Amino acid sequence: IYIVDGTLTRIEGANSKFDLNGTSYIDYPRIDLNKSGVHLQMKSTDLKEAIEQTSFATSEKETRPVLTGVNFKAKDHVLECIATDSYRLAKRILTIDSDVSFNIIIPKKSLIEISRIIEKDEFIDLYVSDRKVLFIFDSVLIQTRLIDGSYPDTSRLIPHEHNYSMSVDSVSLLNSIDRASLLSNEQTNIIKLSMSEDNVMLSSYSQEIGSVEENLSKAFYKGDDLSISFSAKYLNDAIKSINGEKVKVLFTGEMKPFIIMDFEKDDIIQLVLPVRTY
Structure with a gap:
């Protein structure tokens, strides 16, 4: 050369x-790579996990640019990473040593690249400015612009009271979702949960193909009878992001958003909006 x-x-x-x-x-x-702005140091594996557990829920549409990124919000030693496309929401809560305060939106593409580069457990430094954020780790410097605008207040979207709950083995539920999706419409991919304290049934119906019903024998449900329909893909993504052996699903009503969480921890919150079926 x-x-x-x-x-x-x-x-x-x-x-x-x-x-x-x-x-x-x-x-x-x-390119200005000066270490300026609010400084935050955290474990690279925590950042990698937070990206993987939230970025999939960002919007692919440019009509609302703020929803194409992940909202990083730090205050009182807590860092919240939030993503939503208006139909689902993913939230990871991290405890941080630094008492810093910022509220920014980082583009999904930048976060995905950073996640791919992180390979070992080490500390990563973030320098947050008004228009950019600088990541420094393992002799690597990555700077990305921030998305302009105010991220919507998602706290009001997350229900705090639940009248119904279901706990189930994660792998068992994922396998049932895969089987039910085989006979669902590929475009909508809608499946239905019909729950009572005696029986939990997962089903899907396609006028062109047929129908499927599966009894979730490993699920434990508490509450009045409830039926709710939703995107199989959204529930599948939520469970996989939690990556726990057992999950709990909390419902507030037939057409109300429901929450998926790890059975033992509450630092990851996945929310899915139901779909009205006739």
Whole structure:
């Protein structure tokens, strides 16, 4: 590899030659990588987990740009990472050593790249400014812009009282969702939970294909009889992100959002909106 003339770079092998046109370094934008802004240090594995447990719930539509990123909100030694596309919500709560305060929205694509780079358990430094955030770890510096705008107040979306609850083995429920999805409409992928204290049934129906019903024998339900329909994909994503042996699902009503959480911990909250079926 060598420079032929000015910005022309030549790469030669035994039987091939490439000439690549470059650009003068003077034209390359100047990037400010100074360590400025609010400083936060945390474990890289905690950040990686938080990204994986929330970023999938961001919106793919650009109509509301703030929803295409993850909201990082720090206050009183607590860091909340929140993502929603208006149909589901993912929230991870972390306890941090630093008593810092900020409320920012980081683009999903940037977070995914950072998550891929993190390979070992170490400390990572974040420097949060008004328009950007700088990540420093393992001799790597990554700077990303922030999404302008105010993230919606999602606290009012999460119900705090629950009249019905179900606990179930995660793998068992995931397998049942996969089987029920086989006969659901690929576009809507809607499945239905019919619950009583004696029986919990997962089902789906497609006019073109047929129907399927499966008794969730490993599920324990408490509350009055309740039926609720929702996206199989959303529930599947939520359970996988929790990555626990057992989950609890908390309901407040037939057409009210319901929550999926780890059976023993409450630092991850997944919320899914039901779908009205006729």
